[in-house]
Amino acid sequence: MAQKPSIPKGTRDFSPAEVAKRNYIFSTIKTNFEKFGFQPIETPSFENSETLMGKYGEEGDRLIFKILNSGDYLAKADATLLENRDSLKLTSHISEKALRYDLTVPFARYVVQHQNEIEFPFKRYQIQPVWRADRPQKGRFREFYQCDADVVGSNSLWQEVELVQLYDSVFSQLGLGGVTIKINNRKILSGIAEVIGASDKLIDFTVALDKLDKIGEDGVKKEMLEKGISETAIEIVQPLFNFTGTINEKIEKLAQLLANSEEGMKGVNELQFICDNVTTLGLQTAFLDLDVTLARGLNYYTGAIFEVAAPKGVAMGSIGGGGRYDDLTGIFGLKNMSGVGISFGLDRIALVMEEVGLFPEAVLATSKALFLNFGDKEALYSMKAIGKLRQKGIKVELYPDKSKIDKQFKHADRRGIPFAVIVGESEIEREEFGLKNLATGEQQKVDFATLVTLLQ
């Protein structure tokens, strides 16, 4: 019995059209990464388990795909663990390698391992797949690409300024104008925690505040009280309930609110520097906004936090994010190596571009012409022309079989190939080519030079 072919849930096959579209996005991102001075690295798909485990929290550890040791992996496995069927503890005995969960930890490992070869500050980008044993759902996959750009080895806030510009540059070039680059700062969040006197309630606080648009001020306050945030605290942060206006007005409000928090004021000053310079330099099509509810990556970001929202009117979560982390490489023994980076959410960007219809037609890059096949003699004559056309960089094909001409025309049509070239005996005699425009039906006899011109 033949197997009915399928692929694991949460994974995808990509057809030529899908690959072409994804490559268009990759290539736009890469071009911009390089324009901004970032250089590519690549790391192995699997790492030693100890490199990855314990870096993403308990939930993360669970979602890491483990690779079974080769050979007789049970030979030395602990008898008690086997007997007790202790899956969790047995894992490290029968598996030493695991698939990459993100690009950040492998990058930290890379920096530490190659620190003597790297010239710091090191601006690297990395575009590779990662794997997570997550429950698959719409837009969430078990294998997906991450596109990261990071700088390590410099505290300069000019990096944050450049990363905002980089987002703007990529999305503008993709035709995705009007994205909002939301910015916040870990130190401002710490300041707010100080002010409300409850750093353990910070997440509850930001989650509640984030619902302001949906459930209104009273609703938010009710939720905050329920979560154990005191009425006094809520009163102090009253300005955050009317947190509107320009970025500068928002920063001004924060400066007043956090005046007594040293950490908070550091955050205010950092934000001020970044926003002032981004504003002075200008953005092409993106908007910059300050969002104090932005609290992603709270356990490792130490300074700026970024998130990119799709243009208004497109229902889609964040299409990018990032931030500054002061001690990423510390886990591998290299201290004081501040880093800052951003990431592009390829799958969501592709969905948005598809929805808005932003992929150029030319992305597909099919052949320019299909030479029809009337037999070996005609095919040889065609192949001579095809060889010369290809040397000029023109994509052309010979239909491989002497099939019915209808079938060959249909093939060109289904493949989206715009021209058919017809070579019969009379064309060979006169050293000509019949060129048919498959969109208009127009047909003409041309010599080789004209053929080149028309297909170029």
Added chain:
Amino acid sequence: MAQKPSIPKGTRDFSPAEVAKRNYIFSTIKTNFEKFGFQPIETPSFENSETLMGKYGEEGDRLIFKILNSGDYLAKADATLLENRDSLKLTSHISEKALRYDLTVPFARYVVQHQNEIEFPFKRYQIQPVWRADRPQKGRFREFYQCDADVVGSNSLWQEVELVQLYDSVFSQLGLGGVTIKINNRKILSGIAEVIGASDKLIDFTVALDKLDKIGEDGVKKEMLEKGISETAIEIVQPLFNFTGTINEKIEKLAQLLANSEEGMKGVNELQFICDNVTTLGLQTAFLDLDVTLARGLNYYTGAIFEVAAPKGVAMGSIGGGGRYDDLTGIFGLKNMSGVGISFGLDRIALVMEEVGLFPEAVLATSKALFLNFGDKEALYSMKAIGKLRQKGIKVELYPDKSKIDKQFKHADRRGIPFAVIVGESEIEREEFGLKNLATGEQQKVDFATLVTLLQ
């Protein structure tokens, strides 16, 4: 204690310089694949185990990396297998997914699964990593890229002609002139087996014959006798011991030798068609040669067999290979779908190009200029220029910190950045830029328009 970072044996990190070189090869191969009408697909990194297992022989099964099931994978495991520590049999109970071992089986699975969406003949290319739990050694890795181009759905020998041209086109464009594209045919091997009256000894026969250069005619004959090939048989194939001359002369010798083998004569005719047409159409820099000892992929190739040898003088095994297979998709339930394909050995091609010094300097694509950082005011002035330069596609960078100028110059030097741009107070006043050529030491003051011209 911080972990000392390392990567699993047989895997590699790729530095910016290495990625750039590999991308240069990938991109040359891709351009040519597309010029010849091939379209890209991508398949998941891991497949359901049953898709892969049993397709590569027992040794192959052993070398496939298996992924441990998520969660409580031992819960339903067979008690006896656990007790007996039967690693081999337990595997299918605790692992349902496995990393791709090559691109051919996933391609066959793809074709069958998507047969209703595919327009045949289907010319696809695929450039993705594969994984093998092989013992790592020089030039052999546990993670490496395969670059495959295949056509399925046509028996036409014009495909073989085109694939030879495709090899020639890629290697010529890479500057790797003088490769030898060796060709053979499975049917000729079958014919030889018929003639020597021992199809089970075919591999022993070709392996022995392949040593002709090294151990001479007598040595080869001795080995053949030892392997149980009869003296009569060896006498019959005597022409193969003087198998020299042009391809046509070789084909002529085969035609005489295999005159009584129907299968063998089919192979001769196929070879004749391919070689005649390749010769008539001409190759740019590659040589075509007929090698009857070529027996790769014997268990699945049914027609042409290809292998590419590096240019003479470069000690390296084959840098490419391929062939025709008549029933690749049969294992997944789709019969009569003939295919033919070739593969490029990226790692070996990279090694050869490194050895011969064929990578263009421009491959590295570092920034064109580093703007030195004299402080925030100067940096802002620089960033205005940098933004405009980047919009023109020119790669430039700002040194992020106001470090000692020596250190900044050294950074540009170590990164291989050719120009430094110096912006101090006087430059800002006069709306100028100091441009220093770091190779010659030459320095000049220029306005923005001139800066653009000089960096473009």
